[in-house]
Amino acid sequence: MKKQHIIFTAALAMLISKGQAQETVYPAPAQQKPVYLTNATIHVGNGQVITNGTIGFEKGKIVAVGANVNAAAGATVYDLKGQHVYPGIIAPETNLGLVEFESVRATRDEREVGEINPSVRSLIAYNTDSKVINTLRSNGILLAGITPEGGVISGTSSVVQLDAWNWEDAAYKADNALHLFIPRLVPAGEGGGGRRGGRSDDGGNNALTMIENVRTFFREAKAYLAESKHTATNLKYEAMRRLFNKEQKLFIHAELQKEMMIAVDFAKEFNVDVVIVGGTDSWRITDLLKANNIAVILSQPHSLPVMQDDDVDQPYKTPALLQKAGILFCLSNEGFWQQRNLGFEAGTAATYGLTKEEALAAITSNTAKILGVDKLTGTLETGKDANIAVSNGDMLDMKSSVITQAFIQGREINLDNKQKQLYEKYQQKYGLKK
Helix, strand or coil: CHHHHHHHHHHHHHHHHHHHHCCCCCCCCCCCCCEEEEEEEEECCCCCEEEEEEEEEECCEEEEEECCCCCCCCCEEEECCCCEEEECEEEEEECECCECCCCCHHHECCECCCCECCCCEHHHHCCCCCCHHHHHHCCCEEEEEECCECCCEEEEEEEEECCCCCHHHHEEEEEEEEEEECCCCCECCCCCCCCCCCCECCCCHHHHHHHHHHHHHHHHHHHHHHCCCCCCCCHHHHCCHHHHCCCCEEEEEECCHHHHHHHHHHHHHHCCCEEEEECCCHHHHHHHHHHCCCEEEECCCCCCCCCCCCCCCHHHHHHHHHHHHCCCEEECCCCCHHHHHHHHHHHHHHHCCCCHHHHHHCCCHHHHHHHCCCCCCCCCCCCCECCEEEECCCCCCCCCCCEEEEEECCEECCCCCHHHHHHHHHHHHCCCCC
């Protein structure tokens, strides 16, 4: 019996060791005791930088930030020795968790059939077990706006935090925006850019027809919702209720000037809060956007310009032009795994006219405002969720950005991923591991 017990204990130890080494990363438990990060350069996210500062958080909320903060009794204290502390980066528009392998249809759940699908909810399809999530967290991306695609009205997006057991657990702000994709209004070959494409070969006539169909749908939905009694429930019209009540925003995906002017018309006619997603040409119509209080989620700056006669570095310069014009904007990237480069895209914007802190705001506090979660996150201020990334160096610089710790709602999360484990595996194989 004793021998069997020893064998069982040894086998159990091997299983535990194997379990800890596997690529599965489990969500962290709730914060149990206060945590203080000391001797750090703290980038608050609102333009303020605190040198040799301390930030404390308890029960998932930030309780103290400053240069003269004393740790609470019994708190866990980390001496960061000059490392940099940032708000967690927010990816505003992505199909993360909806797509795992782009070439495998069975792992794609980002689109629905049909052209008008306002009742589709991307949140319930979000896969918290996606292995891509771990690669983003290790680059400081801690929240994301999960966005559906397909058709002209694709459904609603939701903001999720990236340390969860399931989609209910992940939900940070559910169904915060309805997404409308404006069909491309130029013949093929005259304009590029944008994730969705949708160019027209008939000079845009078909696209204009599709836009008019959407406008008609909006009018019908508004008339339906104005009636107090219905003989039958129309789920698509019912799904528009929160938009017209301004509980949701209308995210209109548009790249060209013509398309964005249609977006402005939608804001005026239907009295809804509009955000332009893409906005490659937004620098051309800043006065119009400012006058109508329309924010912009800029498509990735690491791309070529949308029109052939634009400056080749125009995407790099656009963030500074929007900043100068007083337009609320943030930076985005396409796809899902590509989101890991958001910080470095902000760094590019900082070399083309933005200050470093303005560039940081374009991936943190500005994003939180546009997504409607700025009361909860986006800056390192007291009362907000402790969504925090710690970096050895400048998080916006690919050469120095090494995320050493991260916290989501006060929980210290695991920054491991499959790629890190392969790196360590072959360090061990070739005798390089110290």
